[in-house]
Amino acid sequence: MKRIDCAHCGESVVASSRNPKQEYCGKPACQRARKTKWESQKIKTDPDYRANRRDSQKTWAEENPDYQKQYKKTPRQVERNRILQKVRYQRQKKKKACLDEGGLSKNVAKMDALKFNKTGISGTFWLVPSVAKMDALMVQITDIKETMRPGVEGFL
Numbered sequence: 819m820k821r822i823d824c825a826h827c828g829e830s831v832v833a834s835s836r837n838p839k840q841e842y843c844g845k846p847a848c849q850r851a852r853k854t855k856w857e858s859q860k861i862k863t864d865p866d867y868r869a870n871r872r873d874s875q876k877t878w879a880e881e882n883p884d885y886q887k888q889y890k891k892t893p894r895q896v897e898r899n900r901i902l903q904k905v906r907y908q909r910q911k912k913k914k915a916c917l918d919e920g921g922l923s924k925n926v927a928k929m930d931a932l933k934f935n936k937t938g939i940s941g942t943f944w945l946v947p948s949v950a951k952m953d954a955l956m957v958q959i960t961d962i963k964e965t966m967r968p969g970v971e972g973f974l
């Protein structure tokens with residue numbers, strides 16, 4: 819029996835005899851990754867597929883006009899927007915003051931101020947790229963010093 823290493827999770831699985839080109843295992847996350855890769859390839863190479871997809875999305879958006887409005891009201895998006903607005907405001911202020919700290923001001927991890935704790939910087943953050951077109955990313959940062967304490971999982 820032929821085995822393959824899944825291109826997504828890396829796990830070694832028995833390959834299907836019916837699909838000699840198999841690269842992914844059957845786990846849902848890996849199948850999703852396979853489909854996403856296929857689709858992004860298809861969009862790049864097939865103009866008909868690209869046009870068809872654009873039309874479908876447009877039709878769907880027209881049939882669901884409230885979707886964006888509702889999505890923007892979800893707690894995660896409200897928080898994201900609040901943080902991004904703060905960053906926009908700070909950037910504006912900085913521009914006005916003609917302050918440029920060079921490399922230091924770039925790629926600042928914008929902290930959710932309320933989750934800051936006195937023992938470290940662990941918490942949930944919005945990572946806001948200095949490139950406006952890139953989307954902000956919610957990240958979880960754990961201070962290694964905190965995990966070094968006895969009684970904490972992962973203590974060495």
Ligand SMILES: [Zn+2]
Pocket residue numbers: 824825826827828829842843844845848
């Ligand atoms: Zn897999």
